[in-house]
Amino acid sequence: MVERAAIEGRLMDGDARFALESRYGHFTAMQVRDRRVRGLGLHFERLDEASRELFGGGVDRSAVLASIRTVLGDDLRDASVRVYVFDADPPRVVASAAPPHEPLKGPLSVKSVVYQRYLPHIKQAAGFQQAHINRTARREGFDEALLTTEDGLISEGSITNLGGFAGGRLVWPDAPMLRGVTMRLLERMDVPQERRPLKVADLTGFDQVFLCNSWGVMPVGAVDGVPLPQDAGLVARLLGHYEGIAWDPLD
Known part of the structure; x- marks a missing residue:
């Protein structure tokens, strides 16, 4: 509030x-x-x-x-x-x-929802649709909603970006989305990275999937009730990079 x-x-x-x-x-x-x-x-x-x-x-x-x-x-x-x-x-x-907001305690459970935002690269005020999708997912016992196209192509979460590690690379969805500030900070991580089309079924083949936003970085444990692999070492490496980012003074 x-x-x-x-x-x-x-x-x-x-x-x-x-x-x-x-x-x-x-x-x-x-x-x-x-x-x-x-x-x-x-x-x-x-x-x-x-x-x-x-x-x-x-x-x-x-x-x-x-x-x-x-x-x-x-x-x-x-x-x-x-x-x-x-x-x-x-x-x-x-x-x-x-009040300040800490990252949600993971591993998180996410639900895929067919929805694409208009002008997705802009963080729009008065976002009723995303708020409704997020609230509905939470009422159903999920931590976040994952937005997809009709044919299942992942873009982003309702209030997050999704990324994951696969084959030693940090992978981001190649789809229209808002590139969040935290996502852009993680793109500076010293690890091979790529963007490619991702569907929900692809996530089971990842070594670690995570969500990120201004709250922080949060590992994902399941999507649509299907468990995802967990790699504590990759999570520690990701968090080590994020927590090592300098804070900029406002005064």
């Missing part, structure tokens, strides 16, 4: 938050620890690219930082922060803060 929100350096009341979060726009999500963020430059890049595509102009980094700092105030050092850019003239930058 959102606890605070700020627009371009000014705190907002609850009614204003609701009105803005229902508008046309895009956002990025990050975990703040000790007022630091992993991949801050990638968050700026995401916001800037999406703003240029949707609104015809980039985003003001100083406005982004001002809203983050304001929403954290002097007391919050750890938080889940979202930065939205909403349609206006000029576009408005809004940051919200909620």
Whole structure:
């Protein structure tokens, strides 16, 4: 639940938050620890690219930082922060803060769902469909939903990216998707990598499958009730790379 929100350096009341979060726009999500963020430059890049595509102009980094700092105030050092850019003239930058979120405890169980997002490379505000898919999967006892095409081609999770190790390579789905900040940080890992078309049935042949988002990196133990191989060494290597990524200061 959102606890605070700020627009371009000014705190907002609850009614204003609701009105803005229902508008046309895009956002990025990050975990703040000790007022630091992993991949801050990638968050700026995401916001800037999406703003240029949707609104015809980039985003003001100083406005982004001002809203983050304001929403954290002097007391919050750890938080889940979202930065939205909403349609206006000029576009408005809004940051919200909620309690910090740790990775889900794995191995996770995921369910495949036939659904493809419009403009999947943009992290869209007011994502009713994905929220509904995620909530439905959780009610059915799964940790996350895996989005696929009609013929079973995997793109991404409802709020995550999927990757896996197979034959000594780190493999990502070759499909339209949002390349999350955590995914992009893992792409810097010193291991052979490739993108290729993946179907759900292919995952049983992987040495280790995982999900990642701003919460962290989470191993997957089963898909549609079918167990997947687990390799503790690969998970440790993956986590070692992720946890070794420097945190960027917000102040």
